[in-house]
Amino acid sequence: MTVRLEEMSANEFQQYLSFAIKNFADEQIKSGNWEPHEAISNAKKEYEKLLPEGQNTENHNLFTIRYGDKEVGVIWIAERxxxxxxxxxxxxxEESQCKGYGKKAMQEIEIFAKENGMNSIGLHVFGHNKVARYLYEKLGYRETNIKMEKTL
Structure with a gap:
């Protein structure tokens, strides 16, 4: 299986940004971090802070993940x-999940990172995302911090 990472076009970035803000807000709500009425606003602020120059923000690389001619996802890595x-x-x-694309994309981003002078990669995963946690563990990522909370 050949998966390619291609730099996002301006149009792809705008589509991604719309998706990402909503998705990040939803994940924060699921995790109990944000209230629904504030989530979209908070997510927009986070993305504006992280990507002040959009897809052209220095040291940030946003890629479309492709399998053949098909867009199967996105990945964003930054050199910190x-x-x-x-x-x-x-x-x-969603329609491309459970087909090995995530694993291949992670392997490709590791190659990109090495070629660009990075010697380690970190990431954040929400505790409720067991599928992603399993994938990252299989790829050799280890937990470095765990935050826990109990609702009373």
Whole structure:
């Protein structure tokens, strides 16, 4: 299976941004971090802070994941400090999930990171996302922090 990472076009970035803001807001609500009435506004602020120059923000690389001519998802990696990369987002579109594209995209982003001087990659995964956690563990990522909470 050949999966390619292609730099997002301006149009793809705008479509991604609309999806990502809503998705991030939904994940924050599921995690109990944000109230529904504030989630979209908070998510927009986070994306504006992280990507002040949109897809042209320095040290941020946003890719469309392709299998053949088909767009199957997106991945966003940034070089943060001291040659450390951070994956801010990876999403495989629903109709393309469970076909190995996520695993292949993660392997491709590791190649990209090495070629661009990064010697480690971090990422955040919501605790309720067991599928993603399993994938990352299979690929050799280890937990470095765990935040827990109990609703009373």
């Amino acid at each position: 400090t001291d040659a450390k990369g951070f994956i801010y987002d990876i999403n495989i579109w």
